[in-house]
Amino acid sequence: MKLVKLIANLGYGSRKDVTAMFRSGRITDAQGEVLYADDKVEHDTIRVDGEPLDPPAGLVIALNKPVGYTCSTKDQGRIVYDLLPPRFRLRSPLLSTVGRLDRDTSGLLLFTDDGGLLHRIVSPKANLAKVYEATLASDLSGEEGAIFASGELMLEAEKTPLAPAALEVLEPRRARLTLTEGRYHQARRMFAAVGNHVEALHRSRIGGLTLHDLPGGQWRTLDSTDIETLFRG
Template identity: 75%
Template sequence: MKLVKLLANLGYGSRKEVARMFREGRVTDAAGEVLYADDQVAHADVRVDGEPLDPAPGLVLMLHKPVGYTCSTRDPGRIVYDLLPPRFRLRKPLLSTVGRLDRDTSGLLLMTDDGALLHRIVSPKTKLPKTYEATLAEDLRGDEAALFASGTLMLESEDTPLAPARLEPLGPRRARLVLTEGRYHQVRRMFAATGNHVTALHRPQVGNLTLGDLPPGDWRLLDDHDLAALFNSN
């Protein structure tokens, strides 16, 4: 791929804007030699204003989503793309969220421009476990674990029961819940079915991939080791 197209696809600007960057000598190789728009150079050897290029297509990252941000490209309020380098929103293929966390839910959010990987993660056939920690308005009744694990719980306005889920009490009004599907507002609706209300919700883990010490609002690229942990949930 010619460099001008590569840089445009990475979000550095339109074809016209990127062409101007080449004319201004802002695109060089690792040794500082000026590159030209139709050059074909290894991704790792290209520099823009002396800085390495953003990650190549196939990008996968993990974001610690704070409360108050939506998983959308268009929203009048704050969106998760505001927490990333501005160019990331302009990448082609599109950098998409892998599923969603609602505005009032914090935690581990995956993003990728790899369509096949995104489909694999969200596909019901994968049965990828997702771990949530919920704070509740009322004390647990005591029968939630058995109900959620039964595979018979039916959510309002749906006609198929939920897959079995695992609940672990963490206190009178706190619980850890592990799901293998991702229906709309599922955790909140599950507790609503028991007469309770979720006041705070956090997702610390997907598969065996955890947030670790990643601060809220920060992100990091994932490597092969991370992806292995994501899918190795046995």
């Protein structure tokens, strides 16, 4: 792929913008030598304004999503893309969220521009566990674990029961819920179905992947080892 197209696809600007960046000497190699649009160089040797070029297509990111951000590109309020470099939302192929977390839920959120990987993660066949820490409005009754594990719980407006889910009671009003499905607002609706209300919800793990002490609002790129860890869980 020609350098102009490569850099434009990474969101740095239109092809016209990137051509102008070459002409002004803003694109160099690792030693600071100016590159030209027809040069043939390795991706990891390219610098833009002295900074390494963003990863190529196949990018996977983990974000510790704070409360108050929506998983959207068009919402009028705060969106998760505001927490990433602005050019990331201009990449081609598109950098998409892998599933969603609602505005009031925090925790591990994945992004990728690899459509095949995205579908592999969200596919029911993957059976990836998603672990949530829930803070509740009322004390747990002690019956919730058996109800959630039964595989018979029906949510309002649903036509099929939920797959069995595991509940670990941490405190009278705190619990860890492990799901293998991703129905709309599932964790909140499950607790509502047993007469409780979720006051705070945090996703701590997907498959074998955790946040690794990533601070709220921060992100990191994932490598092949991380992806292997994700599917081992």
